[in-house]
Amino acid sequence: MTQALSLPNQPAPPTTEDVVVKAMGLTKIFKDFWLRDKVRAVDAIDFEIRRGEVFGLLGPNGSGKSTTIKMILGLLHPTSGKLAVFGNLPRDVATKKRIGYLPEETYLYRFLSPTETLDYYGKLFHLDRSTRKKRIAMLLEMVGLDHAANRPVGEFSKGMMRKVGLAQALINDPELLILDEPTSGMDPIATNDVKEVILKLRDRGKTILLCSHLLADVQDVCDRVSMMFGGKVRREGDLDRLLQVQDKTTITTGKLTGISDEQLVAALEKLGLTDVVLDHPRRTLEQVFLEMVDEAQRQGVKTFGARSGREVAAFLQGEGEDDTTFNQRKTQREREVLIESLVSAAPETNTSATEAGPDRSEAADQSIKTPTPQLDKAADTLLAQLTGEKPAPIEKPKPAGPTTAKKEDSSKSPDAKPDTDRGVIDDLLNG
């Protein structure tokens, strides 16, 4: 967690060097043929993105997210207001050197192979040939496309194209990474990889602007979010504070042996706690899916699609670009460990109050939770609004009462993250 997040109540006013993107009264009006105002896509918004944070730009379709991003990238020119990226104009070439961008759809040259594509983008950053070669190898390995490195991109599935897109966004080891719907079209493994890359880069002090309506992804990685609707910013702030439910408490413990649920509830009520509900934690569909892939890969099942579970490219981790480091890190054992850690990464990010590290092999791990029937009313409506075209099917909690371990597989439980599941389902549908 970054410094900014550890002081959620009174964030110190950031100094100018800490501000990567600053918008003041930023407005974009699209005119029609007769130069009359047609659409106010972005309406006098103010925001700033600080160094080292993952900033989420959320909003339903047509809320002005993409327009804002395109203005930051210099693809659109603001109608009025000020916009500075690294203290410069967005169209400045020096500014663009420090940015990596993944557009909402990957627009690649269909006739180039991934290697040639990355070589092309590397040249745009003045990278010399040997640097390009090394980085391309690492990036293709990272996104799991090394086996398809010489096939024309035109033959690729949407998800595979997306991976090439992600790789090109990282070729310059950017200080500011702008990701527009990064996980659209990707399978859960790739989605997880992307999240991991984001967190790794954040840990290295990079700034990430994430624009998405897959709220699960946003929730997993973002430090701060800005929610847009109708061209205006409606809500902005630290994600932790936005999501925290003030009047509930979660208690986590190991597997219950020798104590029945009823006994435990009684004991707690004896302590004066009210409304005690006992429940077992559930795995998300994402976790189950990742387990399946992991198992298949261990058994050596072949795929012609993208493979995954690779490590983040060394140069992105600030580890230098010499081949030896890279090759040393590529040993089989390392990969296994990596897959392991990737797969187990999900619950870690999901449950903030869990004390012990989650152990997937012991799925019977239990926790007691005070019932959280809903996030508070406001957040609920907001989420419904944000998910746009499909109203979010927010899980209604099960009636309070004792549950058994058997129910774990078959029924939904209140602590399951509803939007995480949605994200996975979305991914599956898209991929």
Next chain:
Amino acid sequence: MLKLNWKIWLAVLVGMVAVPVAFTLLLSAQGAQAAAQWVGFLGGVVVSGWVSFGLIRWREVGWVKRVNTFVITTLIFSLAGLLFRALGWETGWKTSAYLFLAVLGFLVGINVLRLLLRPGHPILGVARTMLEEALRMGIALIFIIALFAMLVILPLGLGSEDRVTYMVQRFLVYSTAVVFVLLGLMTVLLSARTVSLELSSRQAHMTLTKPITRWQYLLGKWLGIVLLDAVLVAVAGVAIYGFTMGIARNPALNDLDRFQVDREILTARLAMTPDPIDIGWEQMYQNVLTEKQLRDPDQFGTEGTALSSLPNAIKQEVMAEAIGRFYTVDGASSKQYRFTGLQSARLASERSIERAKAIVRDQSGLSDDEAEQYVRATLSQPNELKPETIQKVTPAVGDEMVRELEREKIQLVLTPDTSPEPEDQFVEFYIRVNNQPWPRLMEPGAPPMPVNRGEVPVESPYEVNIPASMIDQEGTLVVTIEVPRQRLDGTPQPYVQFNYKDAQIELYYRVGSFEVNLLKAMAVLWLKLCFLAMLGLAAGALLSFPVAAMLGLVVFVAAWASGAIDESLADYASTPRNADAWTVVTATVSSFFTHIGNGAFYDAFRVVVRIIGEGFMLLVPSFGKFNTSELLSTGRVIGLGLVFSATWKIGLMWTGIVGAIGLYFFHRREIARVTV
């Protein structure tokens, strides 16, 4: 386990080659020839199998892909060549060999370009991707294939001509036209397509958010296209050269045909017109004017009015008449025409004499002095040669010497005309050079004729070959033309005029080689393509693909036909042309209203059409002024001046202006589109 990769494959291959070679050598050293052959054969089979396996298995690795392209190309062409050869169709297999070389040259050229575009710079990156787009997206490939096909078909389709001269000329005209049209179309479509499609299908979003400026992006695209054009023009140039030489080697109809092909087409000659001998052109104009002023002071002004102060039409009339008189020789009189500044031709002739001398000296055992005497006498006074000297030179050596001397012959070209037209369309006149007897170079030992008598059809060019050695030390050559009062058959000849339809008396002399001329022609062609590429890019950066392509094609066709369009516009309606802008505007407006006033609405309409046409042609570079194909096919030199002028006007000025306009708007436009 060690995974098999291409490096291991390559290492194994080296071993595989080495082992059978070693064994073969060993066995043959021990005298076991049959065993050695078997080992060699089996080794060959195994190695080929291994090579094929690797080339297929790692076909996606960059260098293997390239090797495969070469291997497959070679295989296809060798099969075709062998098939034609087996069928006994010589033209077929020779053509496939030529074509193979052309394709090979193209592949090598492309790979050299890839190498050049390797360094990490945005402009080079964009250029490289542009190159791949052209090669892989099919659009350019169709034109490239068509180009190769046409270059092969053209020479095959020229078989019906009996004179090699015409065959060579036609091939040169057609092949350069085909290359220009195909590459021009390819360039326009390719350049109009790339930017406009990248903007609409949004690859530009990815590129232009990287540290590359808009001008670098456009320049990179342009570079990619013009480099591809350069390779194609080079390959086409070499192919044209090869086929031209092939056609020229066909058996000639007669000696003249052979001479014309070798010395008048496959060369680079400069054309020169004579100057008045005693007085300058200005004085000649003035004399004519004074004469006219005395006769008609109303039209030509009072005596003493300077030519420059008269209206354009009068000026042109006076000048035309002066030139006409200069080139007219009356019956029973003669006129001298002096050509100056022929030093380079004279020097070339001296060098040629030296070479001819060396041939005679070395092959006939004459002394240096004897050889020189022999050569010079052959050129001017063959009857002065001593019989014993002539005997020493065998006919073969004599022929070789004459061939050498003929390289530096110069050509005098006249197009006679007369009035009334003689019934059989012939005129007669006599030509003498430098007041010397006419040498008969082809027949050593024969006396020179007093003059060259021309019995020539009117209104068609007549050509006389003159040894360049007749040019004097100052580089001057004086040609005397004498017209008798009547022909030998008694037909009267009042006068003969030598400037039929602007064709004047011209002297051609060799100043360069056909190879250099072709090179210059190809360079100018490429410059035109450079302009078209920029035009397409600028259009594509602002307009959608269909509109940009249409615009590009219209300008391409207009520029190509600019000479003809210019002429027809001038004839279409009568308004002044070579005057200052104000005169043109007032004259045009007044002629428009005059026509309206006279009720001649159609004529008024024609004036309007012409204004529109002229206005449009102002926006089109006139490729017609740089018509290298005509010069090339008539063996006339493409001057460095022309090449520089084309570089400046087309390569820099027009390309620069169009590029700057395109860049100005492209720089201002938003790359992304409305998506709300």
